[in-house]
Amino acid sequence: MKKGRISIITICFFALILLIAGCSNSNGKENSKEKSGQDSEVSLGNIPEKFKSGEEVKIKVIRKIGGDDHTEQFLAGAKEEGEAMGLKVDVFSAGGDSKSFHNEITKSLEEGYDGFIISHGDDPETIDSVKKIVEKGKSVVTFDSNTDLAKIDGVTLTSQNDEVLATLAMEQLIEDFDGQANIAYLWVDGFPPMVRRNAVYMEKLKNNPGIKEIERFGVASADTSGETKAAVAEMLKKHPKGEIDAIFATWDAFAIGAAEAIKEAGRDEIKIYGIDVSNTDLNLMKEEGSPWKYTAAVDPKLIGALNMRLVAKKIAGEETPKTYNLEPYLIAQNELQVSKKEVTMNDLGEVLPGWGLSTELEEDWMKTLKIMNE
Numbered sequence: 039m040k041k042g043r044i045s046i047i048t049i050c051f052f053a054l055i056l057l058i059a060g061c062s063n064s065n066g067k068e069n070s071k072e073k074s075g076q077d078s079e080v081s082l083g084n085i086p087e088k089f090k091s092g093e094e095v096k097i098k099v100i101r102k103i104g105g106d107d108h109t110e111q112f113l114a115g116a117k118e119e120g121e122a123m124g125l126k127v128d129v130f131s132a133g134g135d136s137k138s139f140h141n142e143i144t145k146s147l148e149e150g151y152d153g154f155i156i157s158h159g160d161d162p163e164t165i166d167s168v169k170k171i172v173e174k175g176k177s178v179v180t181f182d183s184n185t186d187l188a189k190i191d192g193v194t195l196t197s198q199n200d201e202v203l204a205t206l207a208m209e210q211l212i213e214d215f216d217g218q219a220n221i222a223y224l225w226v227d228g229f230p231p232m233v234r235r236n237a238v239y240m241e242k243l244k245n246n247p248g249i250k251e252i253e254r255f256g257v258a259s260a261d262t263s264g265e266t267k268a269a270v271a272e273m274l275k276k277h278p279k280g281e282i283d284a285i286f287a288t289w290d291a292f293a294i295g296a297a298e299a300i301k302e303a304g305r306d307e308i309k310i311y312g313i314d315v316s317n318t319d320l321n322l323m324k325e326e327g328s329p330w331k332y333t334a335a336v337d338p339k340l341i342g343a344l345n346m347r348l349v350a351k352k353i354a355g356e357e358t359p360k361t362y363n364l365e366p367y368l369i370a371q372n373e374l375q376v377s378k379k380e381v382t383m384n385d386l387g388e389v390l391p392g393w394g395l396s397t398e399l400e401e402d403w404m405k406t407l408k409i410m411n412e
Contacts (some may be wrong), residue, residue, distance in 0.1 A: 115342025
């Protein structure tokens with residue numbers, strides 16, 4: 039009898055422990071769900087097979103240009119978004135070297151990547167390179183690259199909405215000068231984004247005859263800003279005060295050089311309207327007396343993230359568009375100067391509500407993966 043009584047007590051004791059553990063586990067799950075902010079409909083069952091098979095999903099991001107804030111932010115956005123979903127993400131910048139760019143694509147094709155993001159592949163060779171990737175059954179998203187890439191089955195061509203970027207900047211210039219201004223145009227041919235921006239610019243000139251182009255030049259090199267600074271400095275010597283009202287710069291590398299030349303020449307009567315943004319740009323625009331009044335841009339970090347979501351959707355077997363445009367903002371100097379602290383790309387959203395935020399292309403299963411990989 040004594041033995042039996044001890045046995046019953048022991049069983050009851052272990053049962054109580056199991057009950058407590060079960061309650062603790064249940065509370066843990068509830069707390070986890072509350073922390074994640076996800077509703078009951080988000081479950082492991084919605085994750086595509088490729089992402090729950092246990093095999094590592096690998097993505098390679100290869101960018102032709104480099105050495106600038108935009109590239110750094112773009113690569114960081116892609117890497118952070120992919121890793122948040124538990125993907126293995128490797129990035130590479132060729133620094134503007136075409137040979138290095140294509141060699142990296144060729145090398146990466148043999149390294150078992152499931153998907154590729156190709157950025158700024160503007161030459162015809164990029165078409166051949168991307169075709170080889172597709173032939174190997176890999177998923178491909180391209181950004182600001184040769185427009186013919188969109189003709190390849192399964193490839194998505196993404197871009198900043200260059201038409202809107204150019205429209206925002208040019209329309210602000212036209213408005214500020216009441217449709218009457220002599221301007222210098224900083225632009226270079228041969229790049230798809232530049233071609234699209236130039237088309238808008240030419241249309242605006244046609245429809246606003248009071249806007250007169252008196253100078254046009256541009257160069258894309260390892261030191262675009264430095265060469266632009268020198269060219270603008272020479273231009274200012276040719277045109278004394280009163281002959282140039284504004285500069286329209288189709289690339290922030292142009293605007294940086296122009297701003298420095300204007301500052302050194304003491305020609306702050308000339309205003310700059312640009313496209314694209316970086317930490318350097320924000321610092322220059324925020325300076326007291328800076329000639330750089332507006333720039334139209336898309337958050338490069340968000341561009342990287344959205345490209346990553348697109349390639350993940352492709353790997354999941356989901357439908358994706360042939361082309362995808364990212365909508366830009368117009369950043370005003372006076373908005374930056376209101377802030378008493380330094381404004382960087384990371385906190386620009388505090389000055390410009392909505393900057394860098396988007397749930398586009400983010401599927402429920404991606405949110406689930408992010409929760410699982412916290």
